[in-house]
Amino acid sequence: MSWKDVLVLVADARIDEPAIALAEEVARRFEAQLCATFLTPLPDEPLAYEPTVVAGVWAELLGRARAQSEAERAKVAARISAAAPKCELKIAEALSRDLGRVAALHARYADIAVLARSPESDHGDLRDEIVEGVLFHSGRPALVAPPNWPGGNSSKSVGKRILVAWDASREATRALADASPFIDTADSVAIVTVDAKPKMFGHGDTPGAKIAAHLTRRGAKVEVRNIESKSKPVSLALMDEARALNADLIVMGGYSSSRLREMVFGGATRDLLRTAEAPLLMSH
Numbered sequence: 001m002s003w004k005d006v007l008v009l010v011a012d013a014r015i016d017e018p019a020i021a022l023a024e025e026v027a028r029r030f031e032a033q034l035c036a037t038f039l040t041p042l043p044d045e046p047l048a049y050e051p052t053v054v055a056g057v058w059a060e061l062l063g064r065a066r067a068q069s070e071a072e073r074a075k076v077a078a079r080i081s082a083a084a085p086k087c088e089l090k091i092a093e094a095l096s097r098d099l100g101r102v103a104a105l106h107a108r109y110a111d112i113a114v115l116a117r118s119p120e121s122d123h124g125d126l127r128d129e130i131v132e133g134v135l136f137h138s139g140r141p142a143l144v145a146p147p148n149w150p151g152g153n154s155s156k157s158v159g160k161r162i163l164v165a166w167d168a169s170r171e172a173t174r175a176l177a178d179a180s181p182f183i184d185t186a187d188s189v190a191i192v193t194v195d196a197k198p199k200m201f202g203h204g205d206t207p208g209a210k211i212a213a214h215l216t217r218r219g220a221k222v223e224v225r226n227i228e229s230k231s232k233p234v235s236l237a238l239m240d241e242a243r244a245l246n247a248d249l250i251v252m253g254g255y256s257s258s259r260l261r262e263m264v265f266g267g268a269t270r271d272l273l274r275t276a277e278a279p280l281l282m283s284h
């Protein structure tokens with residue numbers, strides 16, 4: 001199975017350029033249709049005692065938000081049409097707190113949703129909401145582009161040298177399945193475990209061996225790398241391994257069913273989402 005449509009979610013021409021470039025490359029590689037949705041965050045209704053005051057202030061705030069968004073939308077439309085003239089740019093707007101779920105609705109009608117993470121100084125909380133919305137509510141995988149993708153000597157390579165962060169969980173299994181188009185065409189796939197121990201209801205007798213055998217039967221070129229964190233955060237251990245492998249894609253599950261903000265992503269997932277130097281494909 002291959003992807004037939006790739007959606008890129010955008011809100012800012014500069015910050016989302018890595019996502020646009022990544023989505024274009026994925027669409028080109030799999031001969032898929034590139035789709036795009038421009039997201040406009042609207043301000044929450046202000047609090048006031050006088051309804052007429054609220055209406056007037058909110059109307060002004062909405063007008064400003066839409067005007068600013070329209071300027072960005074025009075930049076994004078010009079950028080996308082230059083490289084993909086058949087790509088339709090849809091427009092979606094919602095209150096900031098609802099934008100993630102709106103993004104999820106659009107993501108349901110594509111095989112994969114591509115997003116950019118932003119520098120922490122640029123609306124990081126809102127982008128976390130959008131990634132969370134797609135991850136938990138769309139039923140589709142999220143492919144997150146790091147800032148400045150493509151970087152180094154990648155030559156726009158993505159999914160040719162894959163690192164799979166494997167912990168034998170349901171989420172990791174789902175992510176691996178959702179990454180099948182990449183896995184099936186990769187030059188190499190590294191199953192990487194961190195501090196893994198044999199366990200009946202988990203890795204089994206040999207961490208990574210069973211999932212490697214499964215992928216090998218599908219024709220993938222697989223190796224298992226069981227590494228120790230040596231007291232480092234798991235995310236840092238994974239990033240060090242990704243650099244050593246020159247990985248151009250990291251595949252991992254998006255963890256936790258908790259709806260609390262501070263618990264939405266497991267520690268390693270959250271940290272990699274914010275710091276990964278290669279595209280990160282996540283599923284839940």
